[in-house]
Amino acid sequence: MDGEVDETRTAQLVREAKGMEVTFHQAFDMTRDPRQALEAVIRTGCRLAFTAGCRNTAQEGIGTLHALAAQAAGRIEVMTGSGVKPSNVRLLVAAGSDALHFSARREREGAMRFRNPRAGAPAFRNTP
Numbered sequence: 001m002d003g004e005v006d007e008t009r010t011a012q013l014v015r016e017a018k019g020m021e022v023t024f025h026q027a028f029d030m031t032r033d034p035r036q037a038l039e040a041v042i043r044t045g046c047r048l049a050f051t052a053g054c055r056n057t058a059q060e061g062i063g064t065l066h067a068l069a070a071q072a073a074g075r076i077e078v079m080t081g082s083g084v085k086p087s088n089v090r091l092l093v094a095a096g097s098d099a100l101h102f103s104a105r106r107e108r109e110g111a112m113r114f115r116n117p118r119a120g121a122p123a124f125r126n127t128p
Contacts, residue, residue, distance in 0.1 A: 003032030005040035014045040023048040026081060029055070038068055041076065048077045050101060057083030062095050069096025 005024075014022045024046040031037035034054050041049050051068065053061015058080045069078050080092050081101030092100060 003030070005031060005037050005044070007040050007044055010041070010044040010046065021047040023050050023079065026050045026052065029053075029061075034064055034068060035071060038071055038076070042072075046076065048079045048099065050079045050081055052080065052082035058092055058097075059083055059088050062091065065092065065097060066095040069098070072096075 005028075010024065022045070024041045024044070028034070028037055028041065028049055028051045031054070034051070038049060049068070049072075051061070051065065052058045053064035053068070055061035055064070058065060060083075065078065065080055072078055077098035078096065079099040079101055080095075080097035084092060084100050084102040089100065
């Protein structure tokens with residue numbers, strides 16, 4: 001609400017997860033000060049911080065991503081997302097990203113014959 005991580009509520013969610021790994025979502029990118037935000041997220045017990053370096057795309061935020069990875073120093077994983085594609089993966093990994101998040105935007109028919117009609121995205125369901 002004020003550009004800072006709500007540590008109290010986030011830490012409570014981490015406790016309620018009872019040992020499950022928790023990722024602080026890309027709301028991280030809306031914080032006022034990413035360095036302070038990273039320390040707050042670390043204090044909550046989250047395992048990953050998901051960010052595009054506080055920019056629209058990860059490539060635009062590469063400088064901040066590099067700084068966050070150095071600051072994290074193994075205390076939390078920095079997961080990079082937004083605009084991740086084959087042409088910039090090496091650049092993002094070189095910036096210190098521990099994990100990458102991307103969307104597969106192209107559909108391609110697979111060789112799978114059986115499709116569970118009760119699960120999956122509409123593109124993967126059998127249609128009568």
